[in-house]
Amino acid sequence: MAYSDKVLDHYENPRNVGSFDKNDSNVGTGMVGAPACGDVMKLQIKMGSNGIIEDAKFKTYGCGSAIASSSLVTEWLKGKSLDQAAEIKNSAIAEELALPPVKIHCSVLAEDAIKAAVKDLKSKQK
Amino acid sequence: MKNKLHDMPIYMDYSATTPVDPRVAKKMIPYITEDFGNPASRSHPYGWAAEKAVENARREIALLVNADPKEIVWTSGATESNNLAIKGASNFYSKKGKHIITLATEHKAVIDAVRECERVGYEATFLEPEPNGLLDIEKFKSTIRPDTVLVSVMLVNNEIGVIQDITAIGNICRENNVIFHVDAAQATGKVKIDLEKLPVDLMSFSAHKTYGPKGVGALYVRRKPRIRIEPQIHGGGHERGMRSGTLAPHQIVGMGEAFRIAREEMDEENNRIKNLQTKLLKGLTEIEETYVNGDLEKRVPHNLNISFNYVEGESLIMAIKDIAVSSGSACTSASLEPSYVLRALGRSDELAHSSIRFSIGRFTTESDVEFTIALLKEKIGKLRELSPLWEMYKDGVDLEKVEWAEH
Numbered sequence: 462m463a464y465s466d467k468v469l470d471h472y473e474n475p476r477n478v479g480s481f482d483k484n485d486s487n488v489g490t491g492m493v494g495a496p497a498c499g500d501v502m503k504l505q506i507k508m509g510s511n512g513i514i515e516d517a518k519f520k521t522y523g524c525g526s527a528i529a530s531s532s533l534v535t536e537w538l539k540g541k542s543l544d545q546a547a548e549i550k551n552s553a554i555a556e557e558l559a560l561p562p563v564k565i566h567c568s569v570l571a572e573d574a575i576k577a578a579v580k581d582l583k584s585k586q587k
Numbered sequence: 588m589k590n591k592l593h594d595m596p597i598y599m600d601y602s603a604t605t606p607v608d609p610r611v612a613k614k615m616i617p618y619i620t621e622d623f624g625n626p627a628s629r630s631h632p633y634g635w636a637a638e639k640a641v642e643n644a645r646r647e648i649a650l651l652v653n654a655d656p657k658e659i660v661w662t663s664g665a666t667e668s669n670n671l672a673i674k675g676a677s678n679f680y681s682k683k684g685k686h687i688i689t690l691a692t693e694h695k696a697v698i699d700a701v702r703e704c705e706r707v708g709y710e711a712t713f714l715e716p717e718p719n720g721l722l723d724i725e726k727f728k729s730t731i732r733p734d735t736v737l738v739s740v741m742l743v744n745n746e747i748g749v750i751q752d753i754t755a756i757g758n759i760c761r762e763n764n765v766i767f768h769v770d771a772a773q774a775t776g777k778v779k780i781d782l783e784k785l786p787v788d789l790m791s792f793s794a795h796k797t798y799g800p801k802g803v804g805a806l807y808v809r810r811k812p813r814i815r816i817e818p819q820i821h822g823g824g825h826e827r828g829m830r831s832g833t834l835a836p837h838q839i840v841g842m843g844e845a846f847r848i849a850r851e852e853m854d855e856e857n858n859r860i861k862n863l864q865t866k867l868l869k870g871l872t873e874i875e876e877t878y879v880n881g882d883l884e885k886r887v888p889h890n891l892n893i894s895f896n897y898v899e900g901e902s903l904i905m906a907i908k909d910i911a912v913s914s915g916s917a918c919t920s921a922s923l924e925p926s927y928v929l930r931a932l933g934r935s936d937e938l939a940h941s942s943i944r945f946s947i948g949r950f951t952t953e954s955d956v957e958f959t960i961a962l963l964k965e966k967i968g969k970l971r972e973l974s975p976l977w978e979m980y981k982d983g984v985d986l987e988k989v990e991w992a993e994h
Contacts, residue, residue: 464905472905478973495991496976497936499899499925502974520975524901528973 465527465559471529474558476536480540481505489582490583491574500527505537506546508582514538514546519574526564530571532536538575547579594681594747596911597955600890601796601948602745602773603913607841608798608949614844615800618837626834627825633734637836644843648792648805651846652771652780660826661834664804665772666696667819668791669739671806671830672768675816676789677709677737679768682736685709688727690751691931693715693851697770709736717790718933719882720749721980728759737766742780742790743773746915746928746944747881748890750778757786766814772796776849777857777887780805790816798949799845803838806830832869857951861888863947863956870960874967874982880915880942882927891945893939895963897977898970903943906966910959915942935975937986 464472479490480503487508494500500523509515521528533554536560538546554560556570598606607615618640626641628634643654651658662668677687689701691713699710712730716722717958722740731738737762740751753769762919771780772793782790792808794800808814808829822831868891885907892915896904900914915926925939934942945959971977979986 472902475973480978492975493992496940496986497991499901499936499940501975501991503978520973520978522897522976523899525733525905526897528902 466531467564468525468560470489471532471558472525475519475528477518477522477532481507481516481518481565486585487582489578489580491577491579491581493573493577494523494527494570496497496522499523500570502531502570503530503573504531504578505573506575506578506582508543509577510578512542514541514543523570524564524567526558526560526567527566527570530560530567531574533557534571534575543579544584546575549575562564589625596909597958599910599912599945599951599955599959601951602748602944602946604795604801605793605948607795607948608845608848609801610848611799611844612840616835618685618840622836624813624836626836627823628876637834640836641813641834644839644945647843647847651784651850652790652792652807653784654782654807655693658782658807658810660806660808660829662804662806662830663802663841664795664914665694665770665791665793666799666804668793668804668829669694669696669724669768669770670700671738671816671819672789672791672947673697673739674704674819676768676814677704678817679815680736681709681712683736683764684732685736686732687711687737687739688714688730689739690714690716690722690737692720692744692746692928693739693741694745694770697741715931719885720744720747720880720932721882721885722751722756724752724755724759727756729755731759731763731765734766735763737768739768739770741770741773743771743777743887744881744928745773746926747892747932748887748946749881750885750887752885753785753787760788765949771889774916775846776853777889779853782809789816794845794861796841797845797849799893800838800841803835803842805842845951847895860947860951863951863953864888864891866953867891867945867947867956868957868971870956878934880932880934880938889948892929892942893945894934895939895967896938897980898941898948898967899939899974900925900942900982901965902970903941906970907943909962909964912946913944915939915944 483490490509491504503520507516519540521531551568551572622636624633624637626638645656768789776797792805793801876895880892929939
C-alpha cells in the first residue's frame with residue numbers, strides 16, 4: 462500500500478495525541494468504530510467560554526490512514542464553532558490526504574467521530 | 588540479511604519465499620545457456636545431458652525425504668502439486684466415495700482445490716484445529732466415514748509454523764483405507780521426512796521455500812502400495828503421464844541442489860535458527876500483552892507468529908517498515924477478512940488483526956534479531972500511546988463488555 466506524503470507525515474508525526482477528562486462539561490468525546498473491524502477512533506474537543514473549540518485531541522487504533530484522518534481533523538477543529546465542526550465532510554478529509562478508494566472509510570470514521578464529539582458536548586451544555 | 592544493492596528492509600519473511608542460495612543459482616545457470624536441451628529429446632547429447640541433470644535432481648529430492656526417485660513427479664510448484672494430488676487422487680478413487688477431509692488452516696492451494704472438488708459433487712469436512720493449531724487425533728478419527736476417499740493435512744503450517752502429527756493421522760487413514768496427502772511445502776529442510784516410514788501416499792514439495800527457485804515443485808506419489816492419480820494437465824505424456832509439459836531443467840537442477848544442501852546442512856542450520864527464534868521470542872514477549880499464535884513446542888524454529896494486543900496490524904507494519912514481515916491483518920490481504928488461520932484457532936478478530944509473522948532462515952543473523960526486538964519495542968510503545976484501546980485497557984475497562992458500533 463503506497464501512502465501519500467500527507468498520510469505519512471501525520472502518521473509519523475501525529476498531531477494532538479492524548480486525552481482530556483471526559484467528565485469535564487466543556488469536553489465532548491466521540492468514540493467510533495470497533496476493534497473487530499480494525500478501527501477505533503476517540504476524538505475529543507474542548508470548548509472555550511466563547512463557544513469556540515479551543516483544543517482537540519485524539520487516539521486512534523487503526524491503519525495509517527485512520528491515524529492520519531483523525532490527526533488531521535484535530536488540526537481543523539481548532540477555532541471552529543460546534544456547528545462549523547459538524548459541517549466537516551469526509552470527502553474533504555479524503556481529498557486533503559489523497560486517500561485511495563479502499564481507505565475512504567477512514568475519513569468517514571473521522572467525520573463520524575467529529576459528529577459524535579459535537580453531539581456529546583451539546584448534550585452536556587443543555 | 589540487509590539487501591546491499593537497494594535500501595531494502597531486513598528480510599524476515601522466509602515463509603513467503605526464500606532467496607535462492609548462491610550455490611543453487613550457480614548450478615542452474617549452465618542449464619539455461621549451455622546445456623539447454625529438452626530432456627525429452629532422446630536422439631542427441633543435448634537431450635541426454637538435460638535428462639541426466641533432471642534425473643540427478645530427482646534423486647536429490649528422493650534422498651531428502653527417503654523415497655524412491657521413481658516416486659517423484661515434477662510440477663510447477665506446491666500449488667500445482669496440491670491440485671494434482673487432491674483432484675487427481677479423489678477422482679481416480681471416487682468409486683470408494685466422495686468425502687474429503689482437510690483442515691480449516693490449510694494453505695489456500697489445498698482449501699480451494701477441495702472447494703473445487705465440492706463444486707463437482709464431493710462433500711468436504713474442514714476440521715477446526717485446537718487453539719494451539721494442532722489437529723485433535725480423536726476428533727479427526729470420528730470424522731472419517733466409509734465414503735471418505737482422501738485426507739489432506741499439511742506437515743508445517745505456513746502462518747504459525749506448527750507441525751502436525753502426520754504419523755498418527757496417516758495410520759488412521761491406512762486403517763480406514765483412505766488416501767493421505769500431505770502438503771510439505773513449508774517442511775523441507777526444516778523437519779526430517781522419512782517416507783519409507785511415514786504412512787503418507789502423496790506429498791507436495793516446493794523449491795522456493797527451501798532456497799531454490801520459484802516456479803518448480805514436485806509431488807511424491809507412493810509406489811508401494813501403488814497410488815494412482817488422474818493427470819490434471821494433458822499433453823506429451825511426460826512424468827509417466829501424470830504431468831505433461833516440457834520439463835524446465837534449470838529450475839529442476841536448482842530444486843535438486845537446494846534439496847541436497849537442505850539434506851546436508853539441515854541439522855546444523857536448525858540449531859542455529861532455533862537459537863535465533865529463542866532470542867526473538869524472549870525479546871518480543873518482554874513486551875506486555877503479546878500472544879504467541881500456535882503451539883511453541885511442536886513448531887519449526889523458523890516461525891514466530893505473535894499478536895500485539897491493542898495495536899492494529901497495518902499501522903504496525905507501517906511502523907516496522909525496516910523489517911519485511913507479513914501480517915494477519917485484513918488490510919494487508921486482498922480480502923477484507925483477518926487471517927482465516929488465526930480465526931480458526933479461535934483468536935479474536937482484534938488479535939488476528941494485530942498479528943505479525945516473523946519467519947527467519949539461512950541468512951538471518953543475530954544482529955537482525957536484535958534490531959527487530961529493539962524496533963518492535965519502540966514502535967509498539969509508540970502505537971499504544973496512540974491507541975484508545977490501550978488506554979481503556981490500562982484504565983481497567985473490559986473491552987469485551989463495551990458496545991461497539993460495528994461498521
